[in-house]
Amino acid sequence: MEIKITKTQNPTELAEEGTLGFGKHFTDHMFIMDYEAGKGWHNARIVPFGYISLHPASTVLHYGAEIFEGLKAYRLADGSIQLFRPMENIRRMNDSADRMCLPKIDEQDFLQALCEFVKLEERFVPHSFGTSLYLRPYMFGNDETLGVHTVKRATFMIIGSPSGSYYAEGINPVKIMIENEDVRAVKGGTGAVKCGGNYAASNRAGEKASRVGYSQVLWLDGVHRKYIEEVGAMNVMFKIDGEIVTPMLTGSILPGITRKSCIEVLKSFGYKVNERLLSVDELIEALENGKLEEAWGTGTAAVVSPIGRFSYAGKEYDVNGGKIGEVTRKLYDTLTGIQWGKVEDTFNWTYKL
Numbered sequence: 001m002e003i004k005i006t007k008t009q010n011p012t013e014l015a016e017e018g019t020l021g022f023g024k025h026f027t028d029h030m031f032i033m034d035y036e037a038g039k040g041w042h043n044a045r046i047v048p049f050g051y052i053s054l055h056p057a058s059t060v061l062h063y064g065a066e067i068f069e070g071l072k073a074y075r076l077a078d079g080s081i082q083l084f085r086p087m088e089n090i091r092r093m094n095d096s097a098d099r100m101c102l103p104k105i106d107e108q109d110f111l112q113a114l115c116e117f118v119k120l121e122e123r124f125v126p127h128s129f130g131t132s133l134y135l136r137p138y139m140f141g142n143d144e145t146l147g148v149h150t151v152k153r154a155t156f157m158i159i160g161s162p163s164g165s166y167y168a169e170g171i172n173p174v175k176i177m178i179e180n181e182d183v184r185a186v187k188g189g190t191g192a193v194k195c196g197g198n199y200a201a202s203n204r205a206g207e208k209a210s211r212v213g214y215s216q217v218l219w220l221d222g223v224h225r226k227y228i229e230e231v232g233a234m235n236v237m238f239k240i241d242g243e244i245v246t247p248m249l250t251g252s253i254l255p256g257i258t259r260k261s262c263i264e265v266l267k268s269f270g271y272k273v274n275e276r277l278l279s280v281d282e283l284i285e286a287l288e289n290g291k292l293e294e295a296w297g298t299g300t301a302a303v304v305s306p307i308g309r310f311s312y313a314g315k316e317y318d319v320n321g322g323k324i325g326e327v328t329r330k331l332y333d334t335l336t337g338i339q340w341g342k343v344e345d346t347f348n349w350t351y352k353l
């Protein structure tokens with residue numbers, strides 16, 4: 001695929017690494033490619049970062065045809081840059097496209113776009129451990145009509161955001177409220193798809209939790225309001241009585257790449273990992289009889305996020321005295337070690353640029 005590059009005339013000054021935060025700063029350029037039925041993907045280009053103009057009737061603005069991915073470019077101690085399992089993101093985005101009737105992208109073209117973009121924006125990949133260039137590929141339906149149908153025009157873009165360490169102030173376990181009114185997804189819907197609409201519909205429960213000092217919600221399944229699905233926008237894992245338990249992928253759960261990687265790392269540690277249904281009653285019972293040893297969320301942004309407290313039906317339960325557990329810590333160290341090139345990648349997950 002040929003990518004036409006137009007460089008910016010106004011390069012921005014790099015922000016200080018200690019002040020990056022998440023998603024606030026952007027690189028100098030963006031990747032864009034257009035799709036039209038009959039013509040396919042065309043006009044792949046990297047242009048100066050800036051506003052885009054959309055027709056007021058554009059499909060995405062009315063009917064929410066949008067999917068996205070999130071991955072990071074990591075700087076190693078020797079100055080080189082690597083990605084983590086990029087083909088997993090590429091394949092998942094195509095799975096999302098399939099569910100939302102958006103056009104798929106050739107895997108090699110997608111990978112090439114990611115690599116050329118990161119190489120051009122190389123100076124924006126920060127250097128300190130824990131910092132990264134967060135990459136956001138996304139696609140939206142862009143027909144210029146209010147008619148409701150499968151889109152005939154779409155736009156694919158990649159933007160990059162230099163981001164600070166998620167744990168700039170140390171790894172503090174989060175407080176999680178178990179949500180029993182709103183649901184995030186149901187089987188047959190879009191729960192397994194990384195689409196913007198899922199996030200829009202999650203905000204109300206998140207707001208409710210934050211009003212009472214909780215940072216995320218734990219989602220229960222939409223049919224029985226009983227089985228544990230995810231925590232916020234992360235997958236969730238538990239250590240119960242010496243074994244690891246994580247909700248099985250039922251169709252309403254997002255198949256996280258961090259989840260998949262954690263399962264492999266945990267197995268390599270020698271743990272038994274049970275992917276199965278886990279009810280909230282079983283979780284509460286394990287909390288009450290002291291068998292819930294650790295709990296954590298998994299996702300690209302935080303990698304591993306320890307959970308220190310649950311709230312359910314007006315009662316509060318501490319996990320491991322509110323402190324990060326041993327397995328959570330070891331998992332975090334191993335995965336971040338592989339990503340930032342400090343631990344040997346025996347799984348062959350990293351992709352050097």
Ligand SMILES: *Cc1c(COP(=O)(O)O)cnc(C)c1O
Nearest residue numbers: 233234235254256257258299300
């Ligand atoms: C992206 C996402 C995750 C985590 O996926 P990773 O591939 O590990 O980053 C989990 N749940 C939801 C709802 C997500 O959108």
